[in-house]
Amino acid sequence: MDRRMRKTRKAIFDAFIELLSEKDFANITVGEIIEKADVGRTTFYAHFETKDFLLKELCEELFCHIFDAVSEEKPEHNHIFECDSSDSVFLHLLRHLQNNDNNILKLLYGSNNELILRYFKSELLQLVASQQDLFEPKKSEKIPDSFRINHIASVFAETVRWWVDNGMKESPETIAEYFYLSV
Amino acid sequence: MDRRMRKTRKAIFDAFIELLSEKDFANITVGEIIEKADVGRTTFYAHFETKDFLLKELCEELFCHIFDAVSEEKPEHNHIFECDSSDSVFLHLLRHLQNNDNNILKLLYGSNNELILRYFKSELLQLVASQQDLFEPKKSEKIPDSFRINHIASVFAETVRWWVDNGMKESPETIAEYFYLSV
DNA sequence: CATATTATCGAACGATTTGTTCGGTAACAA
């Protein structure tokens, strides 16, 4: 990975992010990206097989790295979960989401592309599954595990969406409280 | 609205739905649609300004009509909500979703287009808002109404998604129970 | 510093897709 490669890769990502603030993903063309990134057409296709792969790699850089950071943060922290815990994995995740370039989160959520949610949720599912027994099972002998895990991940994802759509005015602590009170 | 217009409109919808079972929305071209619908290119654009409008109108036909049917079903039914109610609006909605051509639901959910979820959720938001006081407020003085309504609608939408993704094996009654136990 | 590697460029390309135009045909409603 050259310095050249790193630079063009960054230029393309930046241009792409800027375009995401102007229009939906579906209406962004490769031509626009390379013009704004000031990069040759050949170069773009040397880096990304297609526009969708560009989005995919951006999501990976954004989400996966955040999840990695969070999970490394508390490697062997396995105490019993408490709902109002001010030190939970999910609160830490919210903090990372807030710090890690709020704008990108907003752009991704607003780009009208289902794939983004999928990347986010697939990461969430793993996280929830790994912490599943930490949630109180409630009135739920009837509810299948599959549903329960999916439910918790969905509520978190939709909580974040609400947060982002409303301008992220609340603190991560507040959002975490909403989440725990709801789930 | 001619008989001619109704026929071509249906032909286009049918072709579109069939294509949705084969590929993502983004990869479907107008050319494919008119070929499968056996309709002239001019005719397509006389009916739908663009591919997105076709999707929009399909969603409206599917979702809005279902919601209309449900809300008309119990116009002045305002009794206090009970969690295990076997006669709630949401259970009726699930029954309609099941009857109304299960396949389309699956195709729409699988077409990788965010807009579909938006249509569905915007309808849900109205429904939930109209029935908001029927849900027990739980431990929720802290939680803003906006969040609460959004949460309930999201949980319902994601519950339906789970149902669809898993093949809709469960009965509407079972799904309604999962929903009420979770929300 | 010298050299081999390789990422980038720019131009050009055929292939698809888009959305529109036009005149002619045939189905429809009154």
Next chain:
DNA sequence: TTGTTACCGAACAAATCGTTCGATAATATG
């Protein structure tokens, strides 16, 4: 029967896609 209008099919320019090529310049390595 008559006037309206939806449909067709062909053709069109414009935009976009993904690829090819040879030339250039930045980079890593010895």
